Amino acid sequence: GAGVSQSPSNKVTEKGKDVELRCDPISGHTALYWYRQSLGQGLEFLIYFQGNSAPDKSGLPSDRFSAERTGGSVSTLTIQRTQQEDSAVYLCASSFDPQGEAFFGQGTRLTVV
Amino acid sequence: KQEVTQIPAALSVPEGENLVLNCSFTDSAIYNLQWFRQDPGKGLTSLLLIQSSQREQTSGRLNASLDKSSGRSTLYIAASQPGDSATYLCAVQGAQKLVFGQGTRLTINP
Numbered sequence: 001g002a003g004v005s006q007s008p009s010n011k012v013t014e015k016g017k018d019v020e021l022r023c024d025p026i027s028g029h030t031a032l033y034w035y036r037q038s039l040g041q042g043l044e045f046l047i048y049f050q051g052n053s054a055p056d057k058s059g060l061p062s063d064r065f066s067a068e069r070t071g072g073s074v075s076t077l078t079i080q081r082t083q084q085e086d087s088a089v090y091l092c093a094s095s096f097d098p099q100g101e102a103f104f105g106q107g108t109r110l111t112v113v
Numbered sequence: 114k115q116e117v118t119q120i121p122a123a124l125s126v127p128e129g130e131n132l133v134l135n136c137s138f139t140d141s142a143i144y145n146l147q148w149f150r151q152d153p154g155k156g157l158t159s160l161l162l163i164q165s166s167q168r169e170q171t172s173g174r175l176n177a178s179l180d181k182s183s184g185r186s187t188l189y190i191a192a193s194q195p196g197d198s199a200t201y202l203c204a205v206q207g208a209q210k211l212v213f214g215q216g217t218r219l220t221i222n223p
Contacts, residue, residue: 099144
Protein backbone atom coordinates (compact mmCIF):
# COMPACT_ATOMS: atom_id res chain seq x y z
CA GLY A 1 0.00 0.00 0.00
CA ALA A 2 0.90 3.65 -0.12
CA GLY A 3 1.55 3.91 3.60
CA VAL A 4 1.20 2.16 6.93
CA SER A 5 -2.45 1.53 7.68
CA GLN A 6 -3.87 0.96 11.14
CA SER A 7 -7.36 -0.07 12.14
CA PRO A 8 -9.53 0.84 13.82
CA SER A 9 -8.61 4.51 14.09
CA ASN A 10 -10.58 4.77 17.32
CA LYS A 11 -11.70 2.09 19.77
CA VAL A 12 -13.74 2.52 22.93
CA THR A 13 -13.99 -0.60 25.06
CA GLU A 14 -15.20 -1.55 28.49
CA LYS A 15 -12.73 -2.45 31.17
CA GLY A 16 -12.08 -6.19 31.16
CA LYS A 17 -12.79 -6.73 27.46
CA ASP A 18 -10.20 -7.94 24.95
CA VAL A 19 -9.21 -5.77 21.97
CA GLU A 20 -7.30 -6.40 18.75
CA LEU A 21 -5.44 -3.67 16.92
CA ARG A 22 -4.33 -4.18 13.34
CA CYS A 23 -1.36 -2.86 11.38
CA ASP A 24 -0.82 -3.19 7.62
CA PRO A 25 2.79 -2.21 6.87
CA ILE A 26 4.11 -0.85 3.60
CA SER A 27 4.42 -3.68 1.10
CA GLY A 28 7.90 -5.24 1.17
CA HIS A 29 8.86 -3.83 4.55
CA THR A 30 10.40 -6.56 6.70
CA ALA A 31 10.69 -4.63 9.96
CA LEU A 32 7.59 -3.70 11.95
CA TYR A 33 7.34 -1.85 15.28
CA TRP A 34 4.60 -1.18 17.81
CA TYR A 35 4.74 1.84 20.12
CA ARG A 36 2.37 3.31 22.66
CA GLN A 37 1.87 7.00 23.38
CA SER A 38 -0.09 7.98 26.46
CA LEU A 39 -1.61 11.45 26.68
CA GLY A 40 1.13 14.07 26.81
CA GLN A 41 3.85 11.43 26.99
CA GLY A 42 6.63 10.21 24.74
CA LEU A 43 6.68 7.06 22.65
CA GLU A 44 6.99 3.80 24.58
CA PHE A 45 8.45 0.85 22.64
CA LEU A 46 6.33 -2.29 22.79
CA ILE A 47 7.61 -4.87 20.29
CA TYR A 48 9.67 -5.31 17.13
CA PHE A 49 9.20 -7.86 14.32
CA GLN A 50 11.74 -8.88 11.71
CA GLY A 51 9.69 -10.90 9.25
CA ASN A 52 7.35 -13.00 11.38
CA SER A 53 9.77 -13.24 14.31
CA ALA A 54 9.79 -11.00 17.34
CA PRO A 55 13.39 -10.93 18.63
CA ASP A 56 12.57 -8.16 21.07
CA LYS A 57 9.42 -8.40 23.20
CA SER A 58 10.97 -6.49 26.06
CA GLY A 59 8.59 -3.57 25.86
CA LEU A 60 5.32 -5.43 26.34
CA PRO A 61 4.07 -4.03 29.67
CA SER A 62 2.40 -7.20 30.95
CA ASP A 63 1.33 -10.70 29.93
CA ARG A 64 -2.04 -9.24 28.93
CA PHE A 65 -0.31 -7.87 25.84
CA SER A 66 0.62 -10.06 22.89
CA ALA A 67 1.39 -9.52 19.23
CA GLU A 68 1.82 -11.60 16.14
CA ARG A 69 2.73 -11.10 12.54
CA THR A 70 1.75 -13.41 9.74
CA GLY A 71 3.08 -13.79 6.21
CA GLY A 72 5.68 -11.14 6.94
CA SER A 73 2.93 -8.57 6.54
CA VAL A 74 -0.07 -7.81 8.75
CA SER A 75 0.43 -7.57 12.49
CA THR A 76 -2.10 -7.65 15.30
CA LEU A 77 -1.60 -6.38 18.83
CA THR A 78 -3.97 -7.99 21.32
CA ILE A 79 -4.71 -6.64 24.76
CA GLN A 80 -6.60 -8.98 27.05
CA ARG A 81 -8.71 -7.90 30.01
CA THR A 82 -8.17 -4.22 29.25
CA GLN A 83 -7.51 -1.77 32.08
CA GLN A 84 -7.99 1.99 32.17
CA GLU A 85 -4.22 2.50 32.16
CA ASP A 86 -4.14 0.84 28.72
CA SER A 87 -5.84 3.93 27.27
CA ALA A 88 -3.39 5.46 24.79
CA VAL A 89 -2.62 5.87 21.12
CA TYR A 90 -1.03 2.73 19.70
CA LEU A 91 1.30 3.46 16.80
CA CYS A 92 2.71 1.04 14.26
CA ALA A 93 5.72 1.67 12.02
CA SER A 94 7.48 -0.28 9.30
CA SER A 95 10.79 -0.05 7.47
CA PHE A 96 12.35 -1.87 4.53
CA ASP A 97 15.01 -3.30 6.83
CA PRO A 98 16.07 -2.64 10.44
CA GLN A 99 18.43 0.13 9.34
CA GLY A 100 15.99 1.83 7.00
CA GLU A 101 13.72 4.82 7.31
CA ALA A 102 10.69 4.11 9.50
CA PHE A 103 7.21 5.16 8.45
CA PHE A 104 4.38 5.44 10.93
CA GLY A 105 0.67 4.86 10.64
CA GLN A 106 -1.88 7.30 12.00
CA GLY A 107 -2.40 5.22 15.12
CA THR A 108 -5.31 3.65 16.97
CA ARG A 109 -6.71 5.68 19.85
CA LEU A 110 -7.82 3.22 22.52
CA THR A 111 -10.09 4.38 25.32
CA VAL A 112 -10.95 1.98 28.13
CA VAL A 113 -14.02 3.03 30.11
CA LYS B 114 20.69 1.30 27.54
CA GLN B 115 20.19 4.00 24.93
CA GLU B 116 18.78 7.28 26.19
CA VAL B 117 17.76 10.17 23.98
CA THR B 118 17.34 13.72 25.25
CA GLN B 119 15.87 16.68 23.41
CA ILE B 120 16.42 20.29 24.35
CA PRO B 121 14.50 22.52 24.66
CA ALA B 122 11.24 20.83 25.65
CA ALA B 123 9.29 23.74 24.23
CA LEU B 124 10.16 26.71 22.04
CA SER B 125 8.12 29.68 20.87
CA VAL B 126 9.51 32.07 18.26
CA PRO B 127 8.17 34.69 15.87
CA GLU B 128 7.65 33.81 12.23
CA GLY B 129 10.67 34.15 9.98
CA GLU B 130 13.33 33.23 12.53
CA ASN B 131 15.89 30.52 12.00
CA LEU B 132 16.01 28.00 14.82
CA VAL B 133 17.87 24.95 16.07
CA LEU B 134 16.52 21.93 17.89
CA ASN B 135 18.93 19.68 19.76
CA CYS B 136 19.06 15.95 20.30
CA SER B 137 21.64 13.96 22.26
CA PHE B 138 22.04 10.22 22.75
CA THR B 139 24.15 8.13 25.08
CA ASP B 140 25.20 5.15 22.94
CA SER B 141 27.01 5.97 19.70
CA ALA B 142 26.45 2.46 18.29
CA ILE B 143 23.56 3.46 16.08
CA TYR B 144 22.51 2.60 12.54
CA ASN B 145 20.82 5.91 11.84
CA LEU B 146 19.03 8.88 13.34
CA GLN B 147 15.65 10.08 12.20
CA TRP B 148 13.76 13.33 12.80
CA PHE B 149 9.96 13.24 12.89
CA ARG B 150 7.19 15.76 13.14
CA GLN B 151 3.98 15.09 15.07
CA ASP B 152 0.91 17.29 14.80
CA PRO B 153 -1.67 17.17 17.64
CA GLY B 154 -3.73 13.99 17.50
CA LYS B 155 -1.81 12.68 14.50
CA GLY B 156 0.82 10.08 13.75
CA LEU B 157 4.49 10.76 13.05
CA THR B 158 5.74 12.14 9.76
CA SER B 159 9.33 11.37 8.82
CA LEU B 160 11.32 14.50 8.03
CA LEU B 161 14.93 13.41 7.60
CA LEU B 162 16.98 10.25 7.98
CA ILE B 163 20.72 10.42 8.57
CA GLN B 164 22.66 7.18 8.24
CA SER B 165 25.44 6.63 10.78
CA SER B 166 28.07 7.18 8.08
CA GLN B 167 26.62 10.56 7.10
CA ARG B 168 27.16 13.99 8.62
CA GLU B 169 24.04 15.80 7.45
CA GLN B 170 20.89 15.71 5.36
CA THR B 171 18.85 18.53 3.86
CA SER B 172 15.24 18.77 2.75
CA GLY B 173 13.90 22.16 1.76
CA ARG B 174 14.18 24.51 4.75
CA LEU B 175 15.30 21.68 7.03
CA ASN B 176 18.87 20.61 7.69
CA ALA B 177 19.86 17.89 10.13
CA SER B 178 23.38 17.17 11.27
CA LEU B 179 24.84 14.17 13.06
CA ASP B 180 27.97 13.90 15.17
CA LYS B 181 27.91 10.26 16.16
CA SER B 182 31.10 10.33 18.20
CA SER B 183 29.77 13.02 20.51
CA GLY B 184 26.20 11.67 20.48
CA ARG B 185 24.58 14.80 19.10
CA SER B 186 22.24 15.83 16.33
CA THR B 187 20.69 19.17 15.46
CA LEU B 188 17.70 20.06 13.33
CA TYR B 189 17.97 23.48 11.75
CA ILE B 190 14.78 25.12 10.47
CA ALA B 191 15.26 28.16 8.25
CA ALA B 192 12.77 30.99 7.83
CA SER B 193 10.20 29.45 10.16
CA GLN B 194 6.49 29.58 9.30
CA PRO B 195 3.34 29.13 11.41
CA GLY B 196 2.77 25.81 9.62
CA ASP B 197 5.99 24.52 11.19
CA SER B 198 4.26 24.50 14.59
CA ALA B 199 4.31 20.90 15.83
CA THR B 200 6.23 18.56 18.12
CA TYR B 201 9.57 17.47 16.70
CA LEU B 202 10.95 14.10 17.74
CA CYS B 203 14.34 12.60 17.18
CA ALA B 204 14.89 8.85 17.26
CA VAL B 205 18.02 6.72 17.08
CA GLN B 206 17.96 3.31 15.46
CA GLY B 207 19.75 0.58 17.36
CA ALA B 208 19.87 -3.12 16.56
CA GLN B 209 16.19 -3.74 17.11
CA LYS B 210 14.29 -0.60 17.86
CA LEU B 211 14.00 3.13 17.48
CA VAL B 212 14.55 4.98 20.75
CA PHE B 213 12.78 8.32 20.92
CA GLY B 214 13.42 11.52 22.75
CA GLN B 215 10.57 13.31 24.53
CA GLY B 216 10.27 15.86 21.75
CA THR B 217 10.43 19.63 21.37
CA ARG B 218 7.07 21.39 21.13
CA LEU B 219 7.56 24.23 18.64
CA THR B 220 5.22 27.19 18.24
CA ILE B 221 5.76 29.72 15.46
CA ASN B 222 3.89 32.95 16.12
CA PRO B 223 2.55 34.95 13.12
